[in-house]
Amino acid sequence: MSSEFRTAPLGPLARDRFKKAGMVASLSLVLAAGVVDPAAAAARGMTDQTRAAAGNGGDHCKPNHHHKSRVTEGGGKGDCKGPTGPTGPKGTTGATGPTGPTGPTGATGATGTGTPGTPGVTGPTGPTGPSGGTPGATGATGATGTQGPTGPTGPTGPMGVTGATGATGATGTAAPCSDIDAQQDSNNFELRAALTGGKTYAGIHDLRGTNPRNFLWTDLSTHANYPAGDAAGTPCGVAINGHSANAGEPIKIDVMTTTGQVWETTCVEVNSTNPATLNCNTGNTPNPWTKVTLQPSPTVTNGGV
Numbered sequence: 001m002s003s004e005f006r007t008a009p010l011g012p013l014a015r016d017r018f019k020k021a022g023m024v025a026s027l028s029l030v031l032a033a034g035v036v037d038p039a040a041a042a043a044r045g046m047t048d049q050t051r052a053a054a055g056n057g058g059d060h061c062k063p064n065h066h067h068k069s070r071v072t073e074g075g076g077k078g079d080c081k082g083p084t085g086p087t088g089p090k091g092t093t094g095a096t097g098p099t100g101p102t103g104p105t106g107a108t109g110a111t112g113t114g115t116p117g118t119p120g121v122t123g124p125t126g127p128t129g130p131s132g133g134t135p136g137a138t139g140a141t142g143a144t145g146t147q148g149p150t151g152p153t154g155p156t157g158p159m160g161v162t163g164a165t166g167a168t169g170a171t172g173t174a175a176p177c178s179d180i181d182a183q184q185d186s187n188n189f190e191l192r193a194a195l196t197g198g199k200t201y202a203g204i205h206d207l208r209g210t211n212p213r214n215f216l217w218t219d220l221s222t223h224a225n226y227p228a229g230d231a232a233g234t235p236c237g238v239a240i241n242g243h244s245a246n247a248g249e250p251i252k253i254d255v256m257t258t259t260g261q262v263w264e265t266t267c268v269e270v271n272s273t274n275p276a277t278l279n280c281n282t283g284n285t286p287n288p289w290t291k292v293t294l295q296p297s298p299t300v301t302n303g304g305v
Contacts, residue, residue, distance in 0.1 A: 206275030233259030
């Protein structure tokens with residue numbers, strides 16, 4: 001007899017318990033896979049158990065004299081495994097469970113120790129953009145407004161205190177004196193004496209004839225002893241005296257100096273020439289200046305110094 005149909009070493013009670021344990025394990029696997037709900041799985045397990053008991057007479061691996069085992073009927077070879085049943089319907093997906101709590105934030109990582117990169121080179125300045133639009137034309141000057149009326153004159157302020165008189169300045173250099181004198185004793189000529197710029201001049205004007213004649217001048221300051229800034233002072237006034245009609249009589253010219261002195265020289269009129277002239281020389285020598293005897297002096301009468 002084949003070893004497949006040998007009597008199982010377990011008794012009926014042990015075999016029934018083994019079957020029940022297998023059925024429970026199958027049911028647990030089906031429920032864990034979510035293929036069918038618990039009621040369907042239980043029904044299927046019970047059907048498989050009933051079918052196995054009915055077909056094998058209480059032992060699906062051991063045939064009896066009334067029935068062949070399902071293994072033999074299905075062409076099995078002795079592993080006591082029945083044919084695979086149909087796949088059950090797919091179970092519904094269970095509801096998603098609640099999201100678990102967020103875990104704690106991890107510690108901040110250490111700062112990197114790399115050296116900073118060197119700054120880039122500054123690029124060149126871009127070209128200057130073109131100027132804006134052309135300036136607008138200058139507006140016309142507005143008309144000048146009319147002048148407002150003159151305001152009233154304010155009251156005169158109080159007179160300020162007179163300042164102290166400053167010290168008298170030093171006496172400046174005396175300006176050159178200027179003077180002139182005239183004389184005429186004849187219808188033929190007239191005489192002049194002039195002082196200017198520190199120099200003394202004698203002049204004659206011929207009156208003969210109908211044509212006008214010029215004044216003719218002679219510089220007397222070139223004569224010897226002319227007072228010119230020494231103790232005698234400088235001339236500051238001049239005079240010329242008259243003379244007789246007789247030819248050759250001297251004409252006297254006097255000057256008053258800045259020191260109060262009187263100095264004198266002489267000339268003669270020469271009417272033999274045309275026009276008349278003055279001769280202030282003796283021979284070829286100019287007549288010198290001489291200080292007159294006795295000079296004006298305060299408080300004197302018919303006297304002098």
